[in-house]
Amino acid sequence: MFLDFFLRLRQHSLPVTLPEYLTLLSALRSDVGSTSVEDFYYLSKTTLVKHEQHLDLFDRLFGEYVTGKQSAPPDTLPNVPPEWLRDALDKQLTDEEREAIEAMGGLDTLWQNLRDLLDEQDGQHQGGDKWIGTDGSSPFGEDGVNPEGFGMKPSEEGLSKGNRTALKIWEQREYKNLDDSLELNTRNLKMALRRLRILTREGVENELDIDGTIDSTSRNAGYLDIKMQPSRQNRVKVLMLFDVGGSMDEYIELCSHLFSAARYQFKHLEFFYFHNCVYETLWRDNSRRKERIPTWEVLHKYNKDYKVIFVGDAAMAPYEITMPKGSVEHYNLEAGIVWLDRFKAQYPHLVWLNPNIAGYWKYTQSTNLIRDWSGNRMFPLTLNGLEQAMKSLKNPKITFTD
Numbered sequence: 001m002f003l004d005f006f007l008r009l010r011q012h013s014l015p016v017t018l019p020e021y022l023t024l025l026s027a028l029r030s031d032v033g034s035t036s037v038e039d040f041y042y043l044s045k046t047t048l049v050k051h052e053q054h055l056d057l058f059d060r061l062f063g064e065y066v067t068g069k070q071s072a073p074p075d076t077l078p079n080v081p082p083e084w085l086r087d088a089l090d091k092q093l094t095d096e097e098r099e100a101i102e103a104m105g106g107l108d109t110l111w112q113n114l115r116d117l118l119d120e121q122d123g124q125h126q127g128g129d130k131w132i133g134t135d136g137s138s139p140f141g142e143d144g145v146n147p148e149g150f151g152m153k154p155s156e157e158g159l160s161k162g163n164r165t166a167l168k169i170w171e172q173r174e175y176k177n178l179d180d181s182l183e184l185n186t187r188n189l190k191m192a193l194r195r196l197r198i199l200t201r202e203g204v205e206n207e208l209d210i211d212g213t214i215d216s217t218s219r220n221a222g223y224l225d226i227k228m229q230p231s232r233q234n235r236v237k238v239l240m241l242f243d244v245g246g247s248m249d250e251y252i253e254l255c256s257h258l259f260s261a262a263r264y265q266f267k268h269l270e271f272f273y274f275h276n277c278v279y280e281t282l283w284r285d286n287s288r289r290k291e292r293i294p295t296w297e298v299l300h301k302y303n304k305d306y307k308v309i310f311v312g313d314a315a316m317a318p319y320e321i322t323m324p325k326g327s328v329e330h331y332n333l334e335a336g337i338v339w340l341d342r343f344k345a346q347y348p349h350l351v352w353l354n355p356n357i358a359g360y361w362k363y364t365q366s367t368n369l370i371r372d373w374s375g376n377r378m379f380p381l382t383l384n385g386l387e388q389a390m391k392s393l394k395n396p397k398i399t400f401t402d
Helices: 003-011 018-029 037-048 052-067 083-092 095-103 106-120 186-196 210-219 246-265 295-301 336-346 358-363 365-373 383-394
Strands: 140-142 199-208 228-234 237-243 268-274 307-311 350-354 378-380
Touching: 003 052, 018 037, 037 052, 186 246, 186 383, 237 246, 246 268, 246 307, 295 336, 307 383, 336 365, 350 365, 350 383, 358 365, 365 378, 378 383
Parallel strands: 237 268, 237 307, 307 350, 350 378
Antiparallel strands: 199 228
């Protein structure tokens, strides 16, 4: 029963397991809720989905399973005949609402008017009585005052926020496009960075050691023998180097989220800035960029215990990496790759986070140079990419997999 549904989820890489499927069947046999499609949707989502990043994929696959057809692309209007909806709508409408629809020429006319407007309208519209937009009196749009029509997006309660009388709400999925390929916000960054935590016990013994107390008490013929231990602390040391300026300007907000999350997550965090490639100097304050710190000083001050994270799109002229005097800012005596090699020799635990889309990397020669230099430890700045990077910082043998 529902085995084809379970197999459909597995075929589309949604991580559902056999025990979860058996739990779903057990709940169904126990008559949890009614037997409606809506109840089955909520029950199956509760038992089979373990992470919010899979909610959108589950919703689309569930819709395909129920209707027997693949979901339409999110920005297209499904070609659904109006008569399919008429019976269901008639059961939900009041007499006044039914009269209002007929005053517009009926549901058939309303549906055709929507399609005609979609073909005719070519821009955004707000306030009005004809076009699809917001805050108007048109029967199509969102947050308007028309007593009947089609709502074009869902609100918090699944109804139009205007008069809450829309006949059809499109795309009810609350987690649309929430998956592991999206760029991160500060909360998700913090959760991903937690994978790098290295917890050790140091300092004053101020925490009850439950296992030690039980063991010692057992060995002491049942007489209570309390054991204490130091609390666990995150002792990981992180050195972050951010590329700033030029093509990185469009990633300022994302890198700011990353920096904020890193400062929250790591007690021992050091950071510096560079432009395009690392050369003989770095800096800490972009507003006082002339106050440079020799790169040799950084290499000598922070030992190999530090985990190093470079953040940059690695997009530049190849000679900025490979040639002396190749920097666009000054005449560097040594090529950027020389300084990068010094970092790689000093820090065995090193990764490069790239905010650019991974599919574009192969089209930029400089990105390929740095990716090869890192030993394929360049990771995209997405949820999945950041989690892989944190694992690689613990185990350098882990490299990026698309």
